[in-house]
Structure formats: C-alpha cells, structure tokens
Amino acid sequence: MLSSRSVLALSRSFPKVKLQTASSARTLASSGKPYRILGLQQIAIGGLDKGALKSLWVDSFGLKQKGTFKSEKENVDEDILELGVGPLAIEVDIMQPLDASKSPKVHVPPLNHLGLWVDDIEKAVEHMTKEGFRFTPGGIRVGAAGHKVTFVHPKGNDATPKSGEGVLIELVQAPPEVIAEYDRIAAL
Numbered sequence: 001m002l003s004s005r006s007v008l009a010l011s012r013s014f015p016k017v018k019l020q021t022a023s024s025a026r027t028l029a030s031s032g033k034p035y036r037i038l039g040l041q042q043i044a045i046g047g048l049d050k051g052a053l054k055s056l057w058v059d060s061f062g063l064k065q066k067g068t069f070k071s072e073k074e075n076v077d078e079d080i081l082e083l084g085v086g087p088l089a090i091e092v093d094i095m096q097p098l099d100a101s102k103s104p105k106v107h108v109p110p111l112n113h114l115g116l117w118v119d120d121i122e123k124a125v126e127h128m129t130k131e132g133f134r135f136t137p138g139g140i141r142v143g144a145a146g147h148k149v150t151f152v153h154p155k156g157n158d159a160t161p162k163s164g165e166g167v168l169i170e171l172v173q174a175p176p177e178v179i180a181e182y183d184r185i186a187a188l
Contacts, residue, residue, distance in 0.1 A: 035124040038182040041172040042091035042115035042145075046107035050077060053094035057081055063092055069144035075099060076106045080145060087181040091115070091145060113151070113168035117182075121148050121173040128152070134160035136168075148173035 047053050057063050058081065067080040078095040095106045106112055118124045121140055129135070134153040143149035149172050156163035174182070 033124075034127055035118055035120045036182075038117040038119060038174050038178060039088060040090055040114065041117040041174075042093055042170065044078075044093040044095060044106075044112040044115070044170075046095040046097070046105075046110055046112045048096060048100060048107055050079060050094055050096040053096075054079060057092060057094055066091075067145070069093075070098070071144075072098060074106075075102050075104055078106075078144065087175075087177040093144065113170050115149070115170035115172045117174040117178055118171045119174055119179050119182075121150065121171055124171055125150055128162075129160075131162060132156075132160055133162040143170070143172065145172075147175065 045053060045057075058065060063081040063083055065079055066082050069078045069080060070076065075097050076095050077098055078093050081092040081094065083090045083092050093112075095112060097106050100107065125135065125140060134156050136151040136153050138150070140148050140150045149170055152164045152169040152171065153160075154164045154166050154168045
C-alpha cells in the first residue's frame with residue numbers, strides 16, 4: 001500500500017494519470033450506477049419441516065442460530081442462522097410456512113431467495129425502477145434481521161420487463177460496518 005507521500009509524488013510526476021483512491025473506487029466499482037452491490041447477504045431455504053432443515057444446517061453443518069422471525073402476513077416461521085464471522089458473514093434463513101395452503105409459499109421452491117447487500121437501497125430502487133425492473137408489492141420495509149429490504153420480482157411483465165430471471169432477489173441495506181469492511185477489503 002502506498003503512503004500519502006508516495007501518492008502525492010506519483011500524482012505530481014504523472015499529472016494526467018488518475019490514481020484510484022478508496023473514494024474513487026466507489027465510483028469505479030459501481031459502473032456509473034448510484035449504488036453498489038457489496039456481496040451475498042443471505043440465502044433463504046424453505047421446507048415443510050423447519051426441524052429437518054435445522055438438523056442439516058445447525059446439527060450437521062454447525063451454523064449458529066442468531067435469531068427467529070415469525071409473520072402471519074408473510075406466512076413464515078423462520079430461524080436466522082449465520083455462516084462465517086464478522087460483518088461479511090452470510091445469513092442462512094431456514095423457513096417453514098405457518099399454513100402450507102396459503103401464500104406466500106415460503107417452501108416453494110426450496111431455495112426461496114438470495115439476499116444481496118447494497119450500499120444505498122433507495123438509490124438502487126430508484127435507478128432499477130427507471131431501468132424497468134419489477135419489484136414485489138410492499139416497497140422498501142424493515143426485514144426479519146432489522147435491515148431495510150425490498151425484493152426484485154422473479155418475473156417481469158409488460159410494464160416492468162426486467163426481473164430476477166426466475167429468482168426472487170432481496171436487496172438489503174448494508175449497515176455501516178459492512179460498507180466499511182467492503183471498502184477496507186476493496187482498497188487492498
């Protein structure tokens with residue numbers, strides 16, 4: 001890593017060369033978009049029997065449980081597990097429906113959705129909406145883990161043709177520690 005003095009000397013020696021700094025890396029990494037996708041935030045897996053899922057993910061794979069979430073509106077009873085450590089650990093949600101005959105059917109398909117950390121959820125939604133992405137009803141709201149979330153619909157329609165191409169994708173507002181860790185690693 002270059003010291004501040006070295007960066008200053010290089011910039012004087014090569015005035016037409018734009019050096020990448022942590023702040024300019026944000027613009028470069030975003031490809032001109034007003035937001036960045038920072039990494040995988042979660043994987044949500046559904047089944048009719050959360051106990052069988054817990055046996056696999058906790059007992060066999062050793063993931064730690066960090067919380068629970070239950071919502072009649074979302075027809076879900078879930079355990080929130082953690083894979084890895086630190087700000088970039090991945091959340092694994094194991095879910096069963098409260099009523100398998102009602103929607104949403106969190107167990108169909110078994111790989112329910114992927115969650116992606118985003119550094120600015122409002123800008124992401126605004127930009128993606130202008131690009132023609134379809135989002136699920138409900139808008140930006142607080143999710144099971146306490147972060148702002150919204151979902152890219154798995155299927156487009158005539159009005160909003162862009163979608164998750166068959167995959168439900170959750171955009172999750174990254175907290176400051178995730179953004180800082182991403183920036184720290186990206187600057188290496």
